Amino acid sequence: MARVIAIASGKGGTGKTTVTANLGIALARLGKKVLLIDADVAMANLSLILGMQSSPITLHDVLLGEAQVHDAVYDGPEGVKFIPSGLSLDNYKRVDSERLLGIVSQLNEQYDYILLDVAAGIEKNVLSALSASQETVLVTMPTSPAIADALKTKIVAQRLGSKVIGVVINFVMNENGEITKNDISSMLELPVYGSVPYDPEVRKSFMQEKVSPVIVRKPDCPASVELTKVASRLSGIKVGDSPSSSKKGFLAKLFSIFRKK
Ligand SMILES: Nc1ncnc2c1ncn2[C@@H]1O[C@H](COP(=O)(O)OP(=O)(O)OP(=O)(O)O)[C@@H](O)[C@H]1O
Numbered sequence: 636m637a638r639v640i641a642i643a644s645g646k647g648g649t650g651k652t653t654v655t656a657n658l659g660i661a662l663a664r665l666g667k668k669v670l671l672i673d674a675d676v677a678m679a680n681l682s683l684i685l686g687m688q689s690s691p692i693t694l695h696d697v698l699l700g701e702a703q704v705h706d707a708v709y710d711g712p713e714g715v716k717f718i719p720s721g722l723s724l725d726n727y728k729r730v731d732s733e734r735l736l737g738i739v740s741q742l743n744e745q746y747d748y749i750l751l752d753v754a755a756g757i758e759k760n761v762l763s764a765l766s767a768s769q770e771t772v773l774v775t776m777p778t779s780p781a782i783a784d785a786l787k788t789k790i791v792a793q794r795l796g797s798k799v800i801g802v803v804i805n806f807v808m809n810e811n812g813e814i815t816k817n818d819i820s821s822m823l824e825l826p827v828y829g830s831v832p833y834d835p836e837v838r839k840s841f842m843q844e845k846v847s848p849v850i851v852r853k854p855d856c857p858a859s860v861e862l863t864k865v866a867s868r869l870s871g872i873k874v875g876d877s878p879s880s881s882k883k884g885f886l887a888k889l890f891s892i893f894r895k896k
């Protein structure tokens with residue numbers, strides 16, 4: 636059974652799509668089977684961040700009942716699968732987003748994680764995405780309007796039965812006067828899964844001839860490193876459990892057995 640997690644914020648432009656794409660890849664690197672769904676049916680752009688181009692069958696077609704969900708699943712970077720949303724405004728007006736829950740449950744068995752890239756606001760499509768998820772991770776900037784909207788989203792998600800498990804703070808500048816991680820954590824009453832810095836490499840990922848998420852293009856840049864930590868905290872898997880470090884872990888266990896005797 637997959638963990639179905641909505642990535643939401645209330646406020647627009649906080650980095651939901653960026654977090655969804657890069658977190659998905661980071662989870663895949665930890666050995667997880669990951670599906671990303673572009674649940675932003677009005678302003679779809681997960682495909683753009685993933686660097687994927689043509690997708691003849693989209694979530695729109697599935698929500699309209701005109702295609703099977705399995706035909707809308709595409710291969711993304713590093714083994715991640717994804718379902719893009721359509722770009723047609725006419726189809727967007729006709730889609731029934733309430734079908735999302737049924738669509739997600741058809742896919743549940745095949746993945747460890749299903750991440751939903753949720754739209755901004757609290758319109759019907761957002762409510763459908765939150766209802767289709769069991770858990771929600773909020774993305775906020777360290778600014779009061781963004782935190783206020785995140786709080787609103789937290790309340791809505793809880794009312795819809797999605798457990799809000801943590802917050803990712805994005806665009807962190809570490810400037811004087813910036814709202815701190817501890818303050819955000821206590822305002823939202825949530826653990827902080829990561830403080831992702833403002834990092835020009837994130838934007839540069841769009842400027843390449845072939846677009847690819849920052850974690851693929853620059854795995855060692857500050858934003859990628861922090862997003863990798865988010866995956867680790869979310870999954871409970873330690874990053875850097877390389878064969879040599881697991882050997883160390885094995886030896887440590889062995890010694891502890893000897894010490895007990
Ligand atoms: N940590 C970061 N550092 C620098 N730029 C970033 C960072 N995170 C996101 N961005 C940039 O900010 C812009 C908005 O990010 P993104 O599209 O992920 O936000 P969003 O919350 O999904 O927006 P929307 O509400 O419109 O769906 C993008 O151009 C992205 O490249």
Ligand SMILES: [Mg+2]
Pocket residue numbers: 651652653675680752753754
């Ligand atoms: Mg987005």
